[in-house]
Amino acid sequence: MSENVAIIGTGHSKFGTRKDVNVAELCWESIKPAFESAGVEPKDIDYFVVGTAGMWSSEAAVPALIAEYAGLEPKGSMRAEAACATGSAAIRVGYTTIKSELADLVLVLGVEKMQESPSSTVIELIGRFGSYFWEFENFGLTFPGYYAMYGTAYMIKYGATEEDFAKVAVKNHYYGAKNPYAQFQREITVETVLKSPYIAWPFKLYDCSPITDGSACVILASEEKVKELGVEEKVWILGQGTGTGTANLSKRKDFTSLPSVVHAAEIAYKIAGIDKDDPVKYLDGADVHDCFTAAEIIAYEDLNFCRRGEGMKLVREEQTYIGGRIPVNIDGGLKAKGHPIGATGVSQAIEAYKQLLQKAEPGRQADIVKGRWLAHNVGGTGHYAYVTVYGLEKR
Amino acid sequence: MSENVAIIGTGHSKFGTRKDVNVAELCWESIKPAFESAGVEPKDIDYFVVGTAGMWSSEAAVPALIAEYAGLEPKGSMRAEAACATGSAAIRVGYTTIKSELADLVLVLGVEKMQESPSSTVIELIGRFGSYFWEFENFGLTFPGYYAMYGTAYMIKYGATEEDFAKVAVKNHYYGAKNPYAQFQREITVETVLKSPYIAWPFKLYDCSPITDGSACVILASEEKVKELGVEEKVWILGQGTGTGTANLSKRKDFTSLPSVVHAAEIAYKIAGIDKDDPVKYLDGADVHDCFTAAEIIAYEDLNFCRRGEGMKLVREEQTYIGGRIPVNIDGGLKAKGHPIGATGVSQAIEAYKQLLQKAEPGRQADIVKGRWLAHNVGGTGHYAYVTVYGLEKR
Numbered sequence: 001m002s003e004n005v006a007i008i009g010t011g012h013s014k015f016g017t018r019k020d021v022n023v024a025e026l027c028w029e030s031i032k033p034a035f036e037s038a039g040v041e042p043k044d045i046d047y048f049v050v051g052t053a054g055m056w057s058s059e060a061a062v063p064a065l066i067a068e069y070a071g072l073e074p075k076g077s078m079r080a081e082a083a084c085a086t087g088s089a090a091i092r093v094g095y096t097t098i099k100s101e102l103a104d105l106v107l108v109l110g111v112e113k114m115q116e117s118p119s120s121t122v123i124e125l126i127g128r129f130g131s132y133f134w135e136f137e138n139f140g141l142t143f144p145g146y147y148a149m150y151g152t153a154y155m156i157k158y159g160a161t162e163e164d165f166a167k168v169a170v171k172n173h174y175y176g177a178k179n180p181y182a183q184f185q186r187e188i189t190v191e192t193v194l195k196s197p198y199i200a201w202p203f204k205l206y207d208c209s210p211i212t213d214g215s216a217c218v219i220l221a222s223e224e225k226v227k228e229l230g231v232e233e234k235v236w237i238l239g240q241g242t243g244t245g246t247a248n249l250s251k252r253k254d255f256t257s258l259p260s261v262v263h264a265a266e267i268a269y270k271i272a273g274i275d276k277d278d279p280v281k282y283l284d285g286a287d288v289h290d291c292f293t294a295a296e297i298i299a300y301e302d303l304n305f306c307r308r309g310e311g312m313k314l315v316r317e318e319q320t321y322i323g324g325r326i327p328v329n330i331d332g333g334l335k336a337k338g339h340p341i342g343a344t345g346v347s348q349a350i351e352a353y354k355q356l357l358q359k360a361e362p363g364r365q366a367d368i369v370k371g372r373w374l375a376h377n378v379g380g381t382g383h384y385a386y387v388t389v390y391g392l393e394k395r
Numbered sequence: 396m397s398e399n400v401a402i403i404g405t406g407h408s409k410f411g412t413r414k415d416v417n418v419a420e421l422c423w424e425s426i427k428p429a430f431e432s433a434g435v436e437p438k439d440i441d442y443f444v445v446g447t448a449g450m451w452s453s454e455a456a457v458p459a460l461i462a463e464y465a466g467l468e469p470k471g472s473m474r475a476e477a478a479c480a481t482g483s484a485a486i487r488v489g490y491t492t493i494k495s496e497l498a499d500l501v502l503v504l505g506v507e508k509m510q511e512s513p514s515s516t517v518i519e520l521i522g523r524f525g526s527y528f529w530e531f532e533n534f535g536l537t538f539p540g541y542y543a544m545y546g547t548a549y550m551i552k553y554g555a556t557e558e559d560f561a562k563v564a565v566k567n568h569y570y571g572a573k574n575p576y577a578q579f580q581r582e583i584t585v586e587t588v589l590k591s592p593y594i595a596w597p598f599k600l601y602d603c604s605p606i607t608d609g610s611a612c613v614i615l616a617s618e619e620k621v622k623e624l625g626v627e628e629k630v631w632i633l634g635q636g637t638g639t640g641t642a643n644l645s646k647r648k649d650f651t652s653l654p655s656v657v658h659a660a661e662i663a664y665k666i667a668g669i670d671k672d673d674p675v676k677y678l679d680g681a682d683v684h685d686c687f688t689a690a691e692i693i694a695y696e697d698l699n700f701c702r703r704g705e706g707m708k709l710v711r712e713e714q715t716y717i718g719g720r721i722p723v724n725i726d727g728g729l730k731a732k733g734h735p736i737g738a739t740g741v742s743q744a745i746e747a748y749k750q751l752l753q754k755a756e757p758g759r760q761a762d763i764v765k766g767r768w769l770a771h772n773v774g775g776t777g778h779y780a781y782v783t784v785y786g787l788e789k790r
Contacts, residue, residue, distance in 0.1 A: 003495075005502065006407075008497065047637065048639075055450075055455070058528070058532070059523070059526075059527045059528065059660040060450070060478070060520070060523035060524050060527065060790045061478060061523070061524045061525060061526075061527075061642060061775055061778050061779075063477070063639055063778075063779070064524075064525070064526075064639055064640060064641065064775060064778035064779070065642045067640065067641060067642065067778075068526075068641040068642045068643060068646060069640040069642075072639065073639055073640060073641050073654075073655075074638045074639060074640065074654050074655050074657075074658040075638070075639060076637025076638050076639060076658075076659065076662075076779075076780075076781075077477070077637070077639040077779065078475055078476065078477045078487065078488075078637075078779070079475070079477065079484075080473055080474070080475060080476075080485040080488075081473065081474040081475075081476060082472070082473045082474060083455070083456060083605070089473040089474075092473065093473075093475075093488060093491070095495070096488070096491035096492050096494075096495040096497060096510070097491050098492030098495075099491075099494075099496070099497070100398075100490070100491040100493075100495040102491060102494070102635075102666075107408075125455070128453065128455035128456070129455050129459075130456060130459070131454075131456075131460065131463075132453045132454045132456075133417065133453070133454065133614070137453070213780030217494065236526065241471070241499075242442065242470075242472070242473075243469045243470070243471050244443075244458055244467065244469060244470055244471060244472040245459060245462065245468060246459065246462065246463040246467055246468055247456060247459040247460045247462065247463045247464075248463060251463060259468075259469050260468075260469050262469075263469040263471075264471065267471075271497075285401075292711070345642040380456055380459060382469075383456050383459035383461070383462075384456075384458070384472065384473070385471075386471075391512025
């Protein structure tokens with residue numbers, strides 16, 4: 001049986017518009033606290049991996065940049081990328097490197113400095129995470145448009161309303177206001193969302209996650225290293241499932257579900273020992289990929305937190321607030337915490353660590369009873385799916 | 396003990412100017428023969444990884460593209476990148492995925508379609524694989540210039556000449572002429588090199604590897620899967636070491652060696668059970684990263700194929716031709732075979748597979764006695780180093 005893998009240290013930069021720092025400095029803002037909380041030094045690291053889409057930044061070799069800046073040279077490294085699921089792909093590289101017994105300590109960094117390019121360039125570049133040739137170049141779609149097709153299909157099939165979608169944003173802003181690392185730290189109302197300008201019907205400005213700069217870092221350790229260091233505060237990676245979707249949305253059969261997520265969740269639940277017919281029974285909460293409000297509702301259903309068509313009911317009944325059926329995105333989610341693409345999956349891992357160890361800020365700590373947290377990270381419009389389960393007890 | 400991992404199938408596109416195909420078609424040109432030679436189908440694959448730098452191509456989501464084109468959907472995937480060592484980073488993801496027992500069959504694809512952008516754009520984009528902010532933006536260096544500093548330092552320290560460097564190109568063209576997949580299939584002379592125009596002194600046009608389109612694919616399997624399928628023709632991954640260099644060349648102490656390579660080689664030799672003081676005793680041959688002719692000579696020394704300063708003697712005495720001390724780049728190397736960045740490391744793995752199984756084309760088959768082949772793949776100017784040892788017998 002291969003090695004168990006634990007998160008033993010974490011660091012999180014402030015998410016937002018970070019024109020005050022360059023890429024290396026932004027990375028260091030999360031690397032430094034990760035080392036401090038893990039109680040290890042750069043020389044102890046066996047391998048490191050950087051998750052970054054990075055298309056909008058001039059620096060193409062972030063691993064080399066931090067090798068020099070953070071003292072990790074000459075240790076080995078690579079960059080992992082899976083569009084908006086890039087952070088989770090980086091965690092996978094760290095996870096498999098340790099699990100395969102090639103390393104005992106791996107640093108996983110997610111970073112994005114998206115505001116180095118103008119917004120129009122960023123939106124064009126993100127739009128390429130699908131089939132550039134057919135759908136972007138020929139039809140001119142960008143991501144709000146791609147996901148709006150899913151939102152619209154969901155409205156038609158189940159009778160969801162723009163107000164239902166708005167309530168997702170209200171919840172995520174409610175918790176983002178309590179998260180000091182979040183890009184938007186203020187509450188909003190349903191009216192704020194409904195009155196904001198349309199981006200791609202049915203989505204308005206407040207239905208969309210923002211363009212964000214930020215970094216997040218975790219230090220992963222083998223079970224042997226956890227024992228050797230005598231680490232008390234740790235969270236185990238219990239399992240991860242992954243999936244890939246068709247490049248062209250025209251090849252998708254249904255627009256109310258992402259098959260890559262369903263596939264990824266099935267694998268993750270199996271490896272983590274979770275009953276896929278009732279995962280909520282095993283989970284204290286989850287972070288899901290709310291790049292657009294409707295995506296959060298579809299995630300509830302793809303992850304089987306509820307039956308098909310009932311995601312909007314969870315929202316209407318506020319069942320994904322703390323105290324409800326399952327708290328979701330109580331760090332603010334992509335919507336309010338922000339979405340620095342490469343950092344998002346790593347930030348989700350940090351939220352799992354904080355929640356499970358009951359270290360979340362006042363007003364946003366879930367009840368920890370079952371000892372497991374789920375992270376759902378999607379790249380493109382379901383082009384990539386990563387579902388990871390974290391837990392207090394190793395398998 | 397974690398799983399052993401073998402290459403059980405390979406596919407290689409024609410390298411060169413490939414304006415006749417789009418990215419998906421170029422990928423398929425290597426994926427199809429890989430499946431055929433492995434005797435498996437897309438549905439059998441558990442996970443796949445694409446190595447591509449891809450900055451010059453419009454398609455940002457190559458894994459999703461081939462998921463659809465090659466029938467791999469909904470299996471999980473990611474993109475791996477480490478500048479010009481990208482192909483080896485992709486192999487690492489496949490290797491660790493199987494070794495960690497998360498998959499039994501992984502497809503690893505390396506691809507680049509560099510000629511989609513004008514050469515000047517490609518050269519600018521490659522130039523960013525270092526420290527963009529200081530060295531590219533402020534000093535205006537691109538890669539021939541970066542490596543020319545190493546070539547010059549080597550000439551000064553050891554008395555190497557432009558003719559010594561030229562002989563590396565002559566050897567690699569000699570073998571490239573015998574490799575049907577190579578970009579340049581014609582022999583050249585020392586005069587050809589010396590008379591070609593200067594790019595960055597001491598390098599002339601024929602000292603530089605070209606801009607190339609191409610793809611290469613391997614299918615990796617666990618030991619259990621090898622047994623289950625009854626695979627006869629296979630080559631094992633015996634070990635891999637990795638290293639990272641400083642982003643800024645101004646932080647390097649010496650310009651006649653790449654410390655990231657020395658670090659990576661030490662780890663690879665240790666894992667593969669090779670005596671680092673005499674690796675040639677264990678190897679039937681090697682592919683090294685001859686992005687520029689001088690880089691091949693420095694590689695001999697960093698890999699300890701000879702003592703410091705003696706790399707140029709190996710060249711003068713033709714010791715890296717078949718029949719010499721150790722045959723190197725007898726597939727043509729980056730210089731003559733071509734260097735489609737993401738495909739190069741995978742192409743090196745395929746060369747190891749072909750040589751060890753004695754399937755190389757007439758006139759370029761090494762004597763296989765020791766049963767091991769080495770691949771040395773460098774990203775940037777030693778910003779990344781990947782050294783992989785392949786063997787006929789598992790460890």
